[in-house]
Amino acid sequence: MQTLVENFNFVRQQVSKAAEEAGRDPSTVRLLAVSKTFPADDVKEVFSAGQTCFGENRVQELSEKAKTLSDKIEWHLIGHLQQNKVRAALEFSDWIHAVDTPELMARIQTIAAELDVHPKLLLEVNISGEESKFGLTPDQALELAKSLPPSPQAPLVGLMTMAPFEAPEAELHRIFGGLRALRDRIAAETGMALPELSMGMSGDYKIAIAEGATIVRIGTAIFGHRG
Numbered sequence: 001m002q003t004l005v006e007n008f009n010f011v012r013q014q015v016s017k018a019a020e021e022a023g024r025d026p027s028t029v030r031l032l033a034v035s036k037t038f039p040a041d042d043v044k045e046v047f048s049a050g051q052t053c054f055g056e057n058r059v060q061e062l063s064e065k066a067k068t069l070s071d072k073i074e075w076h077l078i079g080h081l082q083q084n085k086v087r088a089a090l091e092f093s094d095w096i097h098a099v100d101t102p103e104l105m106a107r108i109q110t111i112a113a114e115l116d117v118h119p120k121l122l123l124e125v126n127i128s129g130e131e132s133k134f135g136l137t138p139d140q141a142l143e144l145a146k147s148l149p150p151s152p153q154a155p156l157v158g159l160m161t162m163a164p165f166e167a168p169e170a171e172l173h174r175i176f177g178g179l180r181a182l183r184d185r186i187a188a189e190t191g192m193a194l195p196e197l198s199m200g201m202s203g204d205y206k207i208a209i210a211e212g213a214t215i216v217r218i219g220t221a222i223f224g225h226r227g
């Protein structure tokens, strides 16, 4: 049995190695440890081993962990966010990865101003085109970005996508490369920098890194299988 810290160190090395193999500086790829369903003690252990960014997909679980753990942890909300949970989400989330409607974007920006917090926001885009409940189409993402007033309060910093589970390698390259190309296009048409590409999970992060991921969201490979 590998310990949690051994798993974490292995993944950390693999992420660096994948960056080097892609001719990239490893410091440009952020490892986000996805701790959903695992107890706060597990987060604490991985935090003690040097990890500071953790991802959760539910607001309530994120808040519960954030309340009991070090305030040096940077929390990323990676799951779908409902309008009525924005206020609660902004209490502890430093990043929100899955903004997927103009209404949600507007609400986050309004409430961020009220609370005077500065979350970083990413648009979730459905590049694969598979039937999926969430995510903007590439055209919708472009339109939304174009319509946004500059917001130093809650800046749009990039794009996020999820690839279908067990997609073939060529398809993964198409999806992740597609997100990068879309980011380049939106950046060119809006003048926004959009440096962040949140893409890649336990099964496909090496391909995502080869295609330019700046944040890989890794759960299972660090914490084990979710029950």
Ligand SMILES: *Cc1c(COP(=O)(O)O)cnc(C)c1O
Pocket: 034, 036, 057, 078, 079, 162, 201, 202, 203, 217, 218, 219, 220, 221
């Ligand atoms: C759970 C989750 C992950 C992590 O997936 P693993 O396959 O366990 O690495 C990444 N992104 C999102 C949005 C998730 O919900």
